[in-house]
Amino acid sequence: MSTNPAVPHHHTPAVFYVAPDGNDAWSGAHPQPNTSRTDGPLATIARARDAIRELKRAQGGLKQPVRVSIREGTYFLPESLVLTAEDSGSEQCPITYAAYEGEKPVISGGAPITGWRSAQVNGRAAWTAHLPKVQDGEWYFTQLFVNGERRLRPRLPKEGFYRLAGLVGVGPDAPWNEGQDKALFSDEDIKPWKNLSDVEVVTLSLWVESHLPVAAVDEKERIVTFARRSVFRLTEDFAGAGARYYVTNVFEALDTPGQWYLDRGAGIVYYLPKPGEEPDRVAVIAPRLPQIVRFAGDPEKQQWVEHVRLQGLTFAHTEWRLPADVSGASQAAVNVPGAVLWQGARHCAIRDCTIAHIGNYAVELTAPCEHNTILGNAMFDLGAGGVKVGHGTSHTLVSDNEIGDGGHIFHSAVGVWIGNSGHNQVVHNHIHDLDYTGVSVGWTWGYGASEAVDNRIEFNHIHHVGRGMLSDLGGIYTLGISPGTVLRHNLIHDSWSATYGGWGVYLDEGSSGILVENNVVYRTKTGGFHQHYGRENTIRNNIFALGKEMQITRSREEDHRSFSFERNIVYWTEGELLSGTWKNGNFFFDSNLYCHADESGESPPTEEGQARRPADQEGGRPIAFAGASLDEWRARGMDVHSLIADPKFKDPAHDDFTLAAGSPAFSLGFHAIDVSQVGPRGPEQRER
Secondary structure, eight states: OOOSOOOOOTTSOEEEEEOTTOOTTSOOOSSSOOTTSSSOOBSOHHHHHHHHHHHHHHHTSOOSOEEEEEOSSEEEOSSOEEEOGGGOOOSSSOEEEEEOTTOOOEEESEEEOOOOEEEEETTEEEEEEEOHHHHTTSOOOSOEEETTEEEOOOEESSSSOEEOOEESSSOTTSOTTOOOSEEEOOTTSSOOOTTGGGOEEEEEETTEEEEEEEEEEETTTTEEEESSOOSSOSBSSSSSSBOEEEEEOOGGGOOSTTOEEEETTTTEEEEOOOTTOOGGGOOEEEEOOSOSEEEEOBGGGTBOEESEEEESOEEEOOOOOOOTTOOOOSSTTTTSOEEEEEESEESOEEESOEEEEESSEEEEEESSOEEEEEESOEEEEESSOSEEEOTTOEEEEEESOEEESOOSSOTTOOSEEEOSOBSOEEESOEEEEESSOSEEEOOOOSSSOOOOOSOEEESOEEEEESTTTOSSEEEEEEOSBOTTOEEESOEEEEEOOSSSOEEEEEEOTTEESOEEESOEEEEESSOSEEESSEESEEEESOEEEOOSSEEEEEOOOOSSOOEEEESOEEEESSSEEEEEOOOSOOSEEESOEEEEOOTTSOOOOOOTTOOOOTTOSSSOOOOOBTTBOHHHHHHTTOSTTOEESOOOEEEGGGTEEEEOTTOGGGGGTOOOOOOTTOSOOOHHHHTO
């Protein structure tokens, strides 16, 4: 029997096979066992990695490309697969870990649960399983997946949220960014439930959530004490209303098919089966590992992980929990790591993979990383968000991915988050169904030095962000000085906040030097565009439509030009046109088209190309420009060449903002925006 890996001829590609019926004592040179079962595929990916190391040593360095071809099946990893500089390929001889052609292997950070027994729980038919490692304190999980679907722990209230009745020990004017470890609750919303220290209150304040294990409950005084302090003050936003919250992992609330509960002390997991589920016919998996794959380079020693590719694989089932003294992050769930974590990687790629059923972000690049590619992947059922491009990284391509169904645990996570990092491209992605922001770029508050320069956010379809869960968010959100950064050809819609701040494009603190052009933004709660403060941004040739409360916002006066706003179309049926502060004139508007249609979407009957005065008698709806008439606004040098007219959209009531050939917008120099190229492309298109 062969016990050494095959050594291919130096002029041919090397292939190692891995299969569920393999054996790590075999060569890995064959995709299936031979008839005598003396040779065949390897059993584990870790052994294939080690076989490549042995090959490199035998050859005195890699002499040909290497491919690890992984057969279909689920591979439950005992520990994260770690790749170091020793596991690097080269530009001429890359190393690829890939699915066997036509097959879909799953690399799991979890473990199957079997040995179910029938039981009765809270008057319901249930299954139970005893897990000794849980009872011994070696394993704790907060997620469960049954037949590839996320199952939920019991939650109160069943739908919607409770609201805290008040703060304890501080007044409503306490600093908004200082948390508390006590709060008042209403009526019987919180009780001294079984295994109380495992019950978690999740509060929603401003743009973050806090995860607060319960330490004690005083039913008489209606005071709940938490085991850690909240991230921010326990109010909904800057006003004094108590934060909304829900309670999870309450044993007494376990009463709905599909719910489950883990009793840590007893080491027993309870599951209420859905109709038709049988214990011997379902696959139940609980997560164990925080990372499935980890690239561990050490660039300080010039030891990079280079030219390694992950392709066509599925990564699933991770568990990550906050440290005992931390309840969350101040923004974007930035302290939550990725299930696939790269550090010290360059010229690496993850392509056409699926990352799903996880408790954290999908992919994370930490400093330093450079020239890496995340292409054509599907990321869904995410505990946090999609991709994190960390501080000190650069030249990352995030392209043609679908990132959605996120924030299951960490609501403030982002579809694609770029920190203090430059020269990145986020292009042709479909980003949707998140509780916070779609794409976030930059990590400097104000006008200090920033590395978030020359970032391109283009041709992305971003929608259904916020979902009424958090506030102060956007389809695309930026921070800090960002020269060369471009937000272009994005389709953004359905940005919906809990209270304030559900914007389409949101240039926050110090955002400067950014070009925003050729975007279509519609159906947002508080407007299509908002600049808090910044300087010399250019907003041109965009469509901003159907903001509910307002359309365009500027919220700070400064002694430099905030932005220029030219050749845009603003179309709305409710709310005000300009909100915020517009006193000092350090901004510029011109050659825009404005249309205040009625609630049905019918535009006012203006004569084509004619400006309408805000208070005329021709049946149009009045338009106020920051409280001024059009003439008064023009006297300030604003919108001198702009029009108030019907843009002649094809069907705005059904989200079609295509312009008819005779649109008056064209007379202003507006260029038609083609959204047909937005979102992920097919393999042939993206390779061009």
